[in-house]
Amino acid sequence: MATISRRAQQMPPSPIRKLVPYAEAAKSKGIRVYHLNIGQPDIPTPKEMLDAYSNHGLQVLEYSHSGGIWEYRENLAAYYRQFGIQVTREQILVTTGGSEAIIFTMMTLMDPGDEVIIPEPFYTNYNGFAVEAGVRVVPITCKAEDGFRLPSDEAIRSRITSRTRAILICNPNNPTGYVYTDDELERLRRIVLEYDLFLIADEVYREFVYDGAVHRSVLTLEGLEDRTVVVDSVSKRYSACGARVGCLVTRNAEVLEAALKFGQARLSPPTLDQMAANAALQAPQSYLQEVIEEYRRRRDVVFDALSRIPGVFGLKPRGAFYTIVKLPVDDADAFATWLLRDFNDQGETIMLAPANGFYATPGLGKDEVRIAFVLNVDAMKRSMEILARALEQYPGRK
């Protein structure tokens, strides 16, 4: 009987897939569920961007250039220059979300059977893209107790084989909130040069740094001009996840040209969404400043609350809007299920993302969850109260 491919069978399910029916059942019983499990912010999209859709003035909604609207690329180049990243519009390929930028990067740099090294825990969808590209993800483990710093050079070197083509970091990191230091980037720079690799950085959370942390783009690393690819997206920056506009940035002309061929096959990124993303670049500085300040407040509320829950361990992240937290439970998956299926506090509960799905090494992250700071301060505060009460009552508590 004709059936689905092995590749499709290998596609990892979403880490929260098993929880969704329980969340739906809880809601159908009238229970309010606070979603701390997803990266869908509640922050308003900039007015400039929303207005661009309203005032489109188009008669025919045409394809754009396969590499993106030139004016948008021009303005993106100017945006990058604000961060000391010297790129031209020709070095930018607009993609359908950051997701497509990752797939294009993997397919451009790697053949089936090739390997990419990724610090774990990592954004789970990297696994799915790797399956699509036939690429093997080789994790290097970062530990909560080390604040998710990169492990030693030796630990990294030990994972490099003849099939290794690249190291991929997410910086600031989803799901840990970690911001890589200059020293760590310098270590990666040396290893990449030594082993003739590419360094890919998912920098979609570039602006989301707190407590004076400074994000440094891999595009500013000396000697790596031909070896760095940055993946970017407007999704989080402008709370515009539904626009599906991202980009791939590289100074390696051969890589950009090859990636463009994948872009030509799918014709173009969405046209009006690119026009809107272009308009978002005109949003005042105050927009992002306020958004970052809002995320910082939420983070502080979460960590203030977490620090008072016995047995809970997490380090205040300095970037992005996620954190990985160790809970006093044996199985965070079971706890997350219990929260939805068996628990509520005055008709309310929370949905968490069990962290094992963010690790490639089996068994890791079993007692950890990812919390996304995507709800307002009051909702985050109430969510932490629910978490505290739930841990008091959870029968599986350690």
Add this chain to the structure above:
Amino acid sequence: MATISRRAQQMPPSPIRKLVPYAEAAKSKGIRVYHLNIGQPDIPTPKEMLDAYSNHGLQVLEYSHSGGIWEYRENLAAYYRQFGIQVTREQILVTTGGSEAIIFTMMTLMDPGDEVIIPEPFYTNYNGFAVEAGVRVVPITCKAEDGFRLPSDEAIRSRITSRTRAILICNPNNPTGYVYTDDELERLRRIVLEYDLFLIADEVYREFVYDGAVHRSVLTLEGLEDRTVVVDSVSKRYSACGARVGCLVTRNAEVLEAALKFGQARLSPPTLDQMAANAALQAPQSYLQEVIEEYRRRRDVVFDALSRIPGVFGLKPRGAFYTIVKLPVDDADAFATWLLRDFNDQGETIMLAPANGFYATPGLGKDEVRIAFVLNVDAMKRSMEILARALEQYPGRK
């Protein structure tokens, strides 16, 4: 030195890639170029669709469900029922353009090294998607002199191997304009059952049939309920190529569920574009009727003109808005280049797509071009006049 993957090197360039610099050079000399080479229609997008963007009313541009907005899927199911295609919203996966529907279908049904049989000439980007999926395209040749009918059962059977997983047709066909008959679909039905294959149909030109031709969806073929996948798109139907909204339709729940996992990895199709595509379904019947009538007029203008050019051979297509035409030249690629580089008629010329790029079998299509009826009647008329004069003057004429 780190370099691009073999896969990226295998990605086929666009068939008109070599022509683009010549077209740009011609334009910079003030020459007007009529673009008959692309599938970008000049038809206005329905007002209902354009207004949906203007009146979005959103504050936060969120992800949609990875499988698409449920209300849109509900309305799509109703749309299909108008054609006697009985599907439910659960059998529809909204994709980022028809392109993504094809990639998801290939990845879901085929592993690297598997084969898909496609009648040639075919839409060139199938080649690119096949490279991405690691799938081998096995062509079955359809000939202009046979009106691009399917070849015999024996010719089809002879291309089936142990790695064949599916037959993919584009119906109505891009680039030939051919509309498959009930008899041909019945033949494919039997072969698919006999060899335990899937039948994939790209039906994005469903409505574009002329002269009383009737398009039949593979979803209506008996006994193939578990074996058919339809790829669809709003791009041509509503002249909304830039929306990047398509879908994959199948009654095979296992296939749909597997395809959704690819969809979950990339999070969601563009949200507002789906809302707009949903609004387009509310466009009055007269919109599509007028569009189809307009394409018919353009086709007639083209064929009326072509029939009077000595040495030119083409059959009036009964569907879509393309046609493959044999020209009295040895090398259509050279002719298309000459048109842009060396020729103009009163400051005007035309850009054609050489047809060899639409064939997988080397050497085929060398004296053929694809013409797209994407310009208005006057522009098409003038373009054919330019073609006639060019063929009179072309030094390489046979």
